[in-house]
Amino acid sequence: MNVDDDQFDRQKRVAGWNQEKIASAKVCIVGAGALGNEVTKNLLQLGVCQLTVIDFDTVVKANLNRCLLFTQNDAENKALKAEALSLAAKKLNPAAVVTPIIKNVEALDDKFFSGFDAVFGCLDNLGARLHVNANCYGKVILIDGGTSGxxxxxxxxxxxxxxxxxxxxxxxxGLLWKKYSCVGEMLDIIDPKMPALPTTTSVIAGMQVNEFVKLILKTGTTLAGKYTFYNGLTxxxxxxxxxxxxxxxxx
Ligand SMILES: [Zn+2]
Structure with missing residues (x-):
């Protein structure tokens, strides 16, 4: 085959690359918002074929400044984020299967998460993050990202x-306590809308998927146990x- 006809030719030229390992990895993306869109896009471009996306929310116009895979139509039709992502993914890479799960992540347990090679935390609240953290720890690597402006x-x-x-x-x-009642149920409060930029989203999602690549290819130095803080202003x-x-x- 002509090298220009192979979608993955240029990345296969990276030292130590193994396309089969990337293609056969099973990944879970928790949250189909800004980071979820960008992480999914990067994974599809790399040739990852088995993706599961969890989100129960619907697309609104205010998502479109940073969610590449959503359309104006998705917002107008109040499409489910996980389903919209799954449909858009098929256009990017027909070989990939993106399974949407329309659930609150807190309904999923450690048995669910342990079936993956990597879990991407693409969430906007601490309670859901901690649930995923507790159910992944010791079973599957969690690559958690977050942005604010x-x-x-x-x-x-x-x-x-x-x-x-x-x-x-x-x-x-303290913040977490405000969010939950004493019986552990989520209080019905409106979250302040966080400031969000497509640029910061791309940087953090890129870092998240880069960690995944190193993990799968067993190359470089992973950031396990580390907290990486990115300041786009400096x-x-x-x-x-x-x-x-x-x-x-x-x-
Ligand atoms: Zn701990």
């Missing part, structure tokens, strides 16, 4: 290194080691 974060959770909850501050617990990226906390309830 020009700022972004990346955290790679892989046992035995620290988990997301190890790095929580008292202030974080262009600086700082990486902190998170200490594993003995009192952490997850392990």
């Amino acid at each position: 020009f700022l972004g974060k990346l955290q790679v959770v892989q046992a035995p290194a620290a988990c997301l909850e190890c790095g929580l501050s008292k202030q974080d617990y 262009g600086q990226t700082n990486i902190f080691t998170i200490e594993k906390r003995n009192s952490c309830p997850v392990h």
Whole structure:
């Protein structure tokens, strides 16, 4: 075959590349919003074929400044985000199967998550993040991303290194407490809409999928147990080691 006819020819030229390993990886994307769109796009371009996307929400116009795979039609028809992503994915890579799961992530347990090679946290709230963290720890690597305006974060959770909850501050617990009633049910409060840019989304999603590539190809140095903070206003990226906390309830 002519090298220009192979969709993956240029990445196969990267030292140590193994396209079969990338293609056969099973990944889960939790959250089909901005990061979920961008992570899915990157995975499809790399040739990942088995993707599962979890989200119960519907597309609105305000998503379209940073969600590449959603359309004006999706917003007008109030399409389910996970289904819209799945349909758009087929156009990008017909060989890929993107399975939409229309559920609150908190309805899914560790048995569900342990069936994947990697789980991508693409969520906008701490409660859901901690649920995924607790159900992935020790079973499957979690590559968690988050953004707020020009700022972004990346955290790679892989046992035995620290988990997301190890790095929580008292202030974080305070915020969480506000969000849940004393019986553990989510309070019906309106979240403030977070500032969100397509540029920061691309940077953080790119970092998330880069970590996945290193994990699958067993190359480079992973950021497991580290917290990476990206500041788009200065262009600086700082990486902190998170200490594993003995009192952490997850392990
Ligand atoms: Zn922990």
